Amino acid sequence: MDINWYPGHMAKAKRLLADQLSRVDVxxxxxxARLPYSSRNPDLDKLLAGKKRVLLLNKADLADPAATSAWLNxxxxxxxxxxxxxxxxxxxxxxxxxxxRAAKEAVERAAQKGIRKTVKAMVVGVPNVGKSTFTNKLHGGNIAKTGDRPGVTRANQWVRITPYLDxxxxPGLLWPRLDDQLAARRLCYIGTVKDDVVDLAMLTIHxxxxxxxxxxQAVMTRFRFDNPDLRGEELLEAVCKGRGFLMKGGVCDYDRCCAVVLDEFRAGKLGRMTLEMPVKKARLTIPGAKKDDESKPQEENSDGEN
Structure with a gap:
């Protein structure tokens, strides 16, 4: 299952984002937070070089707290x-x-000149990680469009949060080639890549x-089967039978099964869960890491295609 998705509006959004950088303090x-490595765009390092940055592991309420602590460390x-x-x-x-905290230096520099600075902060990330929900939370109203699918925000939107913060x-940005297909697949889990460009049955199995x-135990309880060693189509069949996703004649309704599994994971209905952990001495550096670091999150090979 080869996954790539880079619609034209993303290339345009990347150019518009670059045009705004000179105005941005933070x-x-x-x-x-369930995929702290896979859900970061490695191209942002070069694009945002020299800018003060802060990383928020959003949707932390859906992630394993111990795993989140490990990632923060x-x-x-x-x-x-x-x-x-x-x-x-x-x-x-x-x-x-x-x-x-991130804007402290810029504010202090302005204060030395007798200026009460209005900080300009830019919110970035891949699609569907909650950027617009974050903006609305800070604003206190629905000023930015939100949705549970990628591509809802198509244009840059400046929002006045306080008299001293804009x-x-x-828009969510991916990178042109998703060479790391494990990361690409995980992006599909959280709805960063549109469902209609992937094989949903294979994705749901993974x-x-x-x-x-x-x-x-959480998975077997939620989907009502009792064999953790099931793989492939047998696993989908067990979920269909367990949850009653059956059509006339007892035929498995795989389309409904896939939709429910994906929706319930994305909504956190299986409990707090993190699907990747940081480990040492792997092939690629994590975005934003020091150049001499050789860390990458744990990669576990799933049965089936990568």
Whole structure:
């Protein structure tokens, strides 16, 4: 299953984002706390070079707290200012405190000149990690469009948060070639890549297998089967029978099964779950890491295609 998705509006959005950088004091990067490596765009390092950045592990309420703590320690060890957050359930003041900390130097420089600076912060990240929900949380209203699918935000939107903070909500950006197909598949799990460009049956099988590795009992309880070693179509069939996704004659309704499994994972209905962990001495560096670091999150080979 080869996954690539880079619609034309993303190339345009990348150019518009670059055009705004000279106005920006702080960049707030959001990733999904369940996939803190796979849900970061490696191209942002070059694009945002020299800018003060803070990384928010968003949707932390859906992730394993112990795993989130491990990731925070990992990022901080790389010199990355990182914090957990939940744009849907968190408090605006907590996010504002993170931005204030990141903008401290710019504010102090302006204060030395007798100026009360209005900080300009840019929100970036891949599609569907909650950027617009984050913007709305800080604003206190539905100023930015939101949705549970990628591509809802198509244009840059400056929003006045306080008299001293302006926020730029940007469209989700992927990179032109998803060479790391494991990361690409995981992006599909969280809805970063549109469902209609992938094989949903294969994707759902991989997701179920990956969830079984970290939370087998939660998966079997939710989908009502009792064999954690099932793989491939047998696994989908067990979910169909367990949850009653059957058509006339007892035929499995795989389309409904795939839709429900994906929706329930994305909504956190299987409990708090993180699908990748940081480990040492792997092939690629994590985005934003020091050049001499050789770390990458744990990669577990799932049965079937990569």
């Amino acid at each position: 960049v707030v990067e959001l990733c999904d 990992y990022f901080r060890a790389q010199g990355i200012d990182a914090a957990p957050y939940s744009a849907s359930t968190g408090k605006a003041k907590d996010a504002l405190a993170v931005i204030d 926020l730029l909500d940007t 997701l179920l297998q990956d969830m079984l590795k970290v939370q087998p």
